[in-house]
Amino acid sequence: MTHNDRPAVVARAGRGRRERKMRLADGILGHRRQLEQLERARRAGRVAHAYLFHGPRGVGKEQVARAFAQSLNCTDAAASPCGQCQDCQLVEQEKHPDVRLLASEAELVRRGRREAESRRAPSSQIRIEQLDELQPLFRHRPYRGGWKVVIVVDAHAMNQFCQNRFLKTLEEPSPDTVIVMVTHRPDALLDTVRSRCQPLSFGTLPVAEIAGWLEEHEGLDAGQAAVLAAMGQGSLGQARQLAQGDILQLRNSLAEVVEQVPQAGLGRLLEMAGDLSGKRDDVSMKLDLLEWWCRDLLLLSGGVDPARLANRDSAQRLERLAERVPARRVLDWLAQIRRTRAGLERNANPRLMLESLLIGMHTA
Numbered sequence: 001m002t003h004n005d006r007p008a009v010v011a012r013a014g015r016g017r018r019e020r021k022m023r024l025a026d027g028i029l030g031h032r033r034q035l036e037q038l039e040r041a042r043r044a045g046r047v048a049h050a051y052l053f054h055g056p057r058g059v060g061k062e063q064v065a066r067a068f069a070q071s072l073n074c075t076d077a078a079a080s081p082c083g084q085c086q087d088c089q090l091v092e093q094e095k096h097p098d099v100r101l102l103a104s105e106a107e108l109v110r111r112g113r114r115e116a117e118s119r120r121a122p123s124s125q126i127r128i129e130q131l132d133e134l135q136p137l138f139r140h141r142p143y144r145g146g147w148k149v150v151i152v153v154d155a156h157a158m159n160q161f162c163q164n165r166f167l168k169t170l171e172e173p174s175p176d177t178v179i180v181m182v183t184h185r186p187d188a189l190l191d192t193v194r195s196r197c198q199p200l201s202f203g204t205l206p207v208a209e210i211a212g213w214l215e216e217h218e219g220l221d222a223g224q225a226a227v228l229a230a231m232g233q234g235s236l237g238q239a240r241q242l243a244q245g246d247i248l249q250l251r252n253s254l255a256e257v258v259e260q261v262p263q264a265g266l267g268r269l270l271e272m273a274g275d276l277s278g279k280r281d282d283v284s285m286k287l288d289l290l291e292w293w294c295r296d297l298l299l300l301s302g303g304v305d306p307a308r309l310a311n312r313d314s315a316q317r318l319e320r321l322a323e324r325v326p327a328r329r330v331l332d333w334l335a336q337i338r339r340t341r342a343g344l345e346r347n348a349n350p351r352l353m354l355e356s357l358l359i360g361m362h363t364a
C-alpha cells in the first residue's frame with residue numbers, strides 16, 4: 001500500500017507527527033475498505049442501527065468504530081471527521097456525552113478508566129447493570145444533537161443472559177442511535193444478536209506497515225520494529241503491547257528455557273515454571289513468544305530463509321537449537337503450548353499449566 005492509498009484520516013494525522021499527543025486516527029492503519037463503506041452509508045443516510053465489527057484482536061476495529069463516531073458527530077459534514085471540532089475532540093478524549101463505551105470492568109480498569117476495587121477482582125464480563133445504565137441514553141435525545149453511539153468493546157464479554165437482554169435494545173432501535181459491537185470472537189454471540197447487526201469484517205495488517213508505524217510512533221529502531229511486527233501477527237495492538245516491556249530480553253530468557261528443557265531435571269523444570277508464572281496476561285504473552293520461537297525452529301528445519309523468521313535477529317541461536325531438536329518434537333511442543341493457552345483461557349492455574357507444559361516438553 002502506498003502512502004496515497006491510505007485512508008484520509010491517516011494521511012492527515014501524519015502532519016502532526018511531532019506533537020507528543022497522539023491523535024485517535026493515528027491508531028488506524030489500513031482498513032480503507034471498511035472506512036469507505038461506513039462513510040458511504042453516512043453520506044447516503046443509510047447508517048445501520050447496529051454493526052458487528054469482527055476480525056482478529058488488536059487490528060484497529062475499535063479505532064475505526066471511534067472514527068465512525070467522530071464522523072457521525074463531526075460538525076464539518078464534508079471532512080468526515082475533521083478531528084478539530086469540539087465533537088471530534090470530545091470523542092477522541094472519550095468525553096463525548098453521546099458516545100459511550102460499554103466494556104467489562106476488567107477492561108475499564110486495564111485502561112485506567114475505572115479504579116479497581118480492593119475487595120474483589122474486576123469482572124471480565126459485561127454485566128446486566130451496565131446495560132441498565134445505558135437506558136437513559138437510549139431514551140433521551142442526543143445532548144449535542146448528533147448521533148448517539150454505543151461501542152461495545154469485546155461484545156463476547158456478554159454472557160448469554162446479558163446478550164438476551166441486549167437483544168431488546170437491538171430489536172427496538174431508538175432513533176439517532178448506532179450500536180457498534182466489536183469482537184474477535186463473533187462465534188460467542190447468539191445468532192439472534194448477530195442477525196440484528198450489519199457485519200463488517202476486518203483483516204490483519206501488512207507486517208511492513210506495522211513495523212513502519214512502530215518505528216514512527218514508538219521510536220523503535222528498524223530491527224526491533226521488524227521483530228515485534230512479525231510477532232504481532234498482523235495486529236498492531238498486539239505489536240504495541242509487545243513493545244511496552246523489554247520484550248526482547250523476555251524472549252531471550254524464554255529461548256534459554258527452550259534450550260534447557262530437553263536436559264533439565266524435574267527440580268529445574270519446576271523452578272523454571274515458577275519463574276515464568278505471574279499475572280495471567282503476562283503468561284499469555286510469554287506463551288506467544290514461546291510459540292513464535294518454536295515456530296521459527298520449525299521453519300528453519302524446513303529450510304526457510306532466516307530472513308523470514310519472526311526472530312530473525314536470533315537466527316544463529318535458532319539454527320544451533322534446530323540442529324539438536326528434530327522437527328517432530330518441535331511440532332509436539334507447539335501442540336502443548338496451544339493446549340496450555342486453551343487451559344489458561346478456561347481459567348486454569350497458570351503455574352500448574354506451565355509446570356505441566358515444561359514437563360511435557362521435556363518428555364516429548
Ligand SMILES: [Zn+2]
Nearest residue numbers: 074082085088
Ligand atoms: Zn469534526
